Amino acid sequence: MSIFSYFRSQKKPSSASVAKERLQIIVAHERNKREQPEYIEKMQQEILAVIRKYVEIDDEQVKVNLDNNDECSILELNVTLPE
Amino acid sequence: MGKTTTSASIGTGLAQRGHKTVIIDFDVGLRNLDLIMGCERRVVYDFVNVINGEANLKQTLIKDKRVDNLYILPASQTRDKDALTQEGVEKVLDELSEDFDFIVCDSPAGIERGAQMALYFADMAVVVTNPEVSSVRDSDRILGILQSKSRKAEKGEVVEEKLLLTRYNPERVEEGEMLSVEDVKEILAIELLGVIPESEAVLKASNQGSPVILDSDSNSGQAYADAVGRLFGEEIEHRFLDVEKKGFFKRLMGA
Ligand SMILES: Nc1ncnc2c1ncn2[C@@H]1O[C@H](COP(=O)(O)OP(=O)(O)OP(=O)(O)O)[C@@H](O)[C@H]1O
Ligand SMILES: [Mg+2]
Numbered sequence: 356m357s358i359f360s361y362f363r364s365q366k367k368p369s370s371a372s373v374a375k376e377r378l379q380i381i382v383a384h385e386r387n388k389r390e391q392p393e394y395i396e397k398m399q400q401e402i403l404a405v406i407r408k409y410v411e412i413d414d415e416q417v418k419v420n421l422d423n424n425d426e427c428s429i430l431e432l433n434v435t436l437p438e
Numbered sequence: 439m440g441k442t443t444t445s446a447s448i449g450t451g452l453a454q455r456g457h458k459t460v461i462i463d464f465d466v467g468l469r470n471l472d473l474i475m476g477c478e479r480r481v482v483y484d485f486v487n488v489i490n491g492e493a494n495l496k497q498t499l500i501k502d503k504r505v506d507n508l509y510i511l512p513a514s515q516t517r518d519k520d521a522l523t524q525e526g527v528e529k530v531l532d533e534l535s536e537d538f539d540f541i542v543c544d545s546p547a548g549i550e551r552g553a554q555m556a557l558y559f560a561d562m563a564v565v566v567t568n569p570e571v572s573s574v575r576d577s578d579r580i581l582g583i584l585q586s587k588s589r590k591a592e593k594g595e596v597v598e599e600k601l602l603l604t605r606y607n608p609e610r611v612e613e614g615e616m617l618s619v620e621d622v623k624e625i626l627a628i629e630l631l632g633v634i635p636e637s638e639a640v641l642k643a644s645n646q647g648s649p650v651i652l653d654s655d656s657n658s659g660q661a662y663a664d665a666v667g668r669l670f671g672e673e674i675e676h677r678f679l680d681v682e683k684k685g686f687f688k689r690l691m692g693a
Contacts, residue, residue, distance in 0.1 A: 369613075369614025369615070370614065370615055371611070371614045371615060371616055371617050371618065371621065372614065374570075374571050374617055374621075375617060375621045375624075375625070377571065378571055378574055378575065378617075378625050379624075379625055381575060382574075382575065382578045382625055382626075385575075385578065385579070385582070386578070386582070389582045389586070
């Protein structure tokens with residue numbers, strides 16, 4: 356490693372690489388959302404309503420996600436209950 | 439940014455190759471294609487007049503004075519954003535396709551109704567992107583709409599998608615300040631049609647009302663000509679991607 360590349364590797368990541376990383380994350384997230392069937396959104400609302408009968412909870416505390424694999428689809432339901 | 443510039447140059451390039459081409463301005467209320475093409479003073483009727491039956495296509499189409507086979511259909515200046523109806527647009531496109539080899543639709547900004555109207559009937563979409571976060575994200579959203587809300591998608595078919603990256607600045611890419619072609623290609627994952635460098639020639643061309651592809655001395659004009667060639671399946675290497683290394687002579691001349 357030359358002395359120049361040594362200094363180079365000390366530099367913080369370029370703004371373009373930060374941009375790329377942020378884009379990859381948001382684009383993957385938005386694609387995933389687009390590819391989910393429309394009922395997921397509605398189902399999420401209804402699940403939220405049921406939980407709210409028993410505990411106080413924010414919208415963001417319920418996450419519904421559908422993962423499509425070759426063989427099966429997995430419906431993932433994540434509920435964060437308050438302490 | 440760069441959709442109208444691109445529509446004007448690609449449309450002109452198709453006509454230069456002998457194909458009868460019409461470029462339609464879908465930007466209702468913000469007509470600009472006429473200015474870029476330098477025919478703003480020859481507009482009599484517009485797209486909405488044709489849809490409403492107030493004028494026929496023959497009266498409305500503007501024939502370009504420089505390039506044979508090239509016509510422009512101007513947008514309306516009306517403030518009524520709903521002036522374009524899907525049935526109306528379909529009727530006009532059907533009539534045009536009897537006569538023309540290519541119909542280039544210049545989409546308005548955004549992903550709302552106007553843009554959806556411009557892409558609905560498309561066989562192929564050229565997605566114009568800048569190497570910048572919000573532009574790349576918007577392009578991905580447009581791809582989502584092409585894949586779900588276009589006529590082809592509704593019929594279970596696919597719209598051919600091509601990426602055109604414009605306002606590219608190799609110096610800034612080298613400095614790590616701008617997303618590179620490879621970055622954008624990797625994120626959007628569609629075929630690259632062309633890379634147009636950021637260039638003063640574009641401003642000069644729009645000042646003069648002449649599509650930049652006609653400025654064949656300029657790098658952006660040449661890059662558009664290459665892109666048109668690729669549309670016909672020609673294998674042309676991408677140019678202007680790297681910082682131009684100044685030769686000894688150029689350096690000497692301070693160019
Ligand atoms: N390659 C380029 N180099 C330099 N400037 C450019 C380039 N391409 C476009 N521009 C400039 O960017 C501006 C916007 O271009 P243009 O009108 O083609 O964008 P648009 O996508 O049609 O915008 P709108 O969404 O408002 O319709 C213009 O001032 C144009 O001159
Ligand atoms: Mg425009």
